[in-house]
Amino acid sequence: MTEWLLAETGYTPPGAGDFELPPFISGVSWATKPALLALLSVIIIVGFFTFAMRKRALVPSRVQFFAESAYAFVRNTIARDSIGEEYRKYLPYLVALFFFILVNNLFGLFPLTLFPTMSRVGFPMALAAISWITFLSIGISRHGFFGYFKAMMFPPGVPAYVYPLLAPLEFLSTVLVRPVTLSLRLFANMFAGHLLMLVFVLGGEYLIHQPGPVKIVGPVAWLFVLALSFLELLIQVLQAYIFTVLTALYIAGALADEH
């Protein structure tokens, strides 16, 4: 790696190519690090909750308490506050979604993995597609196909002459913009955050190999990495929260009966 950094052309900044890892089994195109991490995260989550809940004591142990508070956070502040009375039916999906995204995001900082799975756009796209199908099918099964789209595109209490402008906009924003932004928000945050760290790490490495007093700046860049990791940690948890809250709100919107 140091060779191309010290090449005659000078400093090569890290780019999107650094995220395209080759498959670890040659010839099997899906066997890449992100796919492995996604699988690993499922094992970690299932294993942790099974382990924490194996006794189910009335007075919880430390591990059980931690698992229960994490679960209660999703149940109370995300599902119940957003969806309302009917939240129980959709709780399993929201809990699974939250912890899957959270663990995969935290892989971006965990020293042994050091790669956020969601910085490959396919993963957030698949998650957003599941959320999209979920809230559309909930809306259609609740209001009927035409009833749902009528409620979505022609909300009551709006003057009739606004509808030609409002109806296509509402349709676009609900059916097209929602899944796209849901996936790209998560992807862009994870991608940009990891790229930022790469810039500082590789930049520091380049500087430390320079002749002369400019060497001293290299470790300063690495100190910045330390500070940036805390920002990254905040963003990783926040993005898992936002993705789950928005999914819950879209489900709530599909359930709404005010029309």
Place this chain on the structure above:
Amino acid sequence: MEGTLNLVGYGLSAIGPGIGIGLIWAALLNGVARQPEARGMLQPMAFIGFALTEALAILGLVFALVL
């Protein structure tokens, strides 16, 4: 100097959503500070508005990278 002018355009287009998101959370903070018990009602609305406003920044990013 290498690079594409698209990214400058994206920087400009992110100003609007940035201000908008700031206004949304400022309004939420104001509302919750005046009436803390209204938090449960205000927060979902703020998140919907936040998602719509941030959609502009995300669309800008996509067009900056694609076009």
